[in-house]
Amino acid sequence: MKSDDKEFLADLFRAAIEAADAQTALRANLPSKPRGRTVVIGAGKGVAQLAAAFEKLWLGPLEGVVVTRYGYAVACERIRVLEAAHPVPDAAGLEATDALFQAVHDLTEDDLVVALICGGGSALLPSPPGALTLQDEAQLNQALLASGAPISVMNAIRKQVSGIKGGRLAAACYPAKVVTLVVSDVPGDDPAQVASGPTVPDMTDRPHARGLVKTWGISLPARVAAWLQGDEGLAPLPGDPVFTRNEVRVIASANLSLEAAAARAASRGIPAVILSDSIEGEARDVARVHAAITREVAGRGRPFSRPTVILSGGETTVTIEGGGKGGRNTEFLLSLALAAEGAGFAAIAADTDGIDGSEDNAGAFADGQSMERLRKLGWDPAVLLADNDAWTAFHHLDDLFVPGPTGTNVNDFRAILIR
Template identity: 65%
Template structure:
């Protein structure tokens, strides 16, 4: 195996995981029957444009539609209009997109059909502040959530209670039309009501749950937002609301399916694979440290798995901002991991977001091995100091180990692939 290239191998694993979540391959199997009335397509998320293009290729019959995606994430569509807006911090374009989506589903009848294409990123792309709140308030909420270290379920419970479109409200606006939601999950545990804060799928999370999360994670929200959360006006519709009785929800792609595909690709190349979990959560640097301990145990003692082996995990870690460095949860995970395997030979790893973007930079994540920390030191950087400053992007950029595949058109959360040879 002298010609074996660990980076190339890890990229092939990432590509297999992404291919398993390609809407072009999965959407056709979940389409409903044509309605007697109109077919309206709506959608939001970082892969919404690709889902729209896949829908157009699969649907037989008339339709019209509108979806919103992140700037630079558009894809060619023939009949479905694609709007671009800001992510991860909302902007005025997203506000206008939310207004137009609500308009798109108003005035429908029970003979009409709404098909909702929903994937990760939709929360930020659909700002629609509740009465008495402003876009600035919703931006402040989003920034507080991103810096809090709260898990995605808690974040989205708060988001839906300050919105007029999230938490099932977009589907409620379409009533009495039937709404069929086709969801690509980026949520640990694959609860479709939490993907993009559930614009068409209500959840049981209550206003009291939202207030508890604000307190638990020490969030400082604008006074107007807190006043709203303390008012019954913030209550979101519940799943047993009669307006949702005819609706359907289909999970068309998820981390679990993509991890299985990644494992199969490793085996095809002659390397056994193990999946730790598809729904890991927690502070990125702590999860990185635990993964490093497992990799070291395999490398040094050949347990709990025998070498060679590919160790896979998915889910969504969180980052509590301690400084204003550059990075994202995958690069922060991997920098912690690199520190944990420093000097250990035979370990190579890739951590990346399957949508192609980790945080706010242009990389999906990064690569590392047992020499990464030493190479950073040679470049004049202290890995531990960079981790303390939330500056993982800068650290990996200095040693040319960023992974930049570009937007993938889907999003089933993070992929962590650790090869021990």
């Protein structure tokens, strides 16, 4: 793949990340100072950067604790930064959950709780309810991740198998006021969906969750399935008086980041179009639709004139059927490169948090000749795709995109350049 195409696409990714910069996003959304204490809590893959930025911007005393993924911590002076496992929860996550509850224990109506919430918080805050265990919650996460269900479905089920999600953490803060500042990584930017809404209640109930399990054919662990059949530990609903004084603000999102990338492309002489910031579905199927549009533009100059950059965001899913390595962005890109093989395009697909799947890459690059190059190296791209092994494909092409942790998370970023 041409180095200037890689540089151009990587620059668009950087523009998207800059638009979600923690300090910029927080500065315009600081709450009013309370008469009492200010306690900061939070969770997510980019929460340590949010906490550090909040410390710099907040003029006054504060305290608190946040939890992020292993390797994502940054130094804070007054806010404790804990680390735990993602995407499958571990014992450190249990300790972090307890630390958050301890931080908001025994507050008064004069106190303020600032909740910094971003993507990844669901796994980082395990809190198995009733007689369930951490192993039960880990098995639930594994079943959900393997199911191919969209993030909204996974979160609706997680909320019913938790002692912290679905607004339960905010309820524990009462009578203090809770201001939740959200960096959205979910399609549609519903704050109750980000990190399964530990401080944001919604109308999801137990029967609805059971219906989703059936609709999506999710194979739940037996103990979790039994828990969902009961009515113990139900989440508080939005109309509960404990939430009356609370505020929720989405301070960064995929939409804002895509608009920033479009502006960066225009500044470099390439007009951009945004398909959507909330695309969901199986990654390989979404890629085929993008490939059809790419072929139409490259071959016929419609529905967009050349040159152009096609941008999209959202969160696709992968139904795991093989034993390979990769994530939803590399799987999207491998499917795109197969379906649009030979067309004149260059593309990037990457997770804005800097990690796609279980490896250290955010995503990868591809163009119309990637699959031919891969075959010459002795690999069959169709076999790799069937085995969910997109990482191997782009590793051998030397086209993995590895920016490192970005400090934010506003969902997937996709850009297709057609010169």
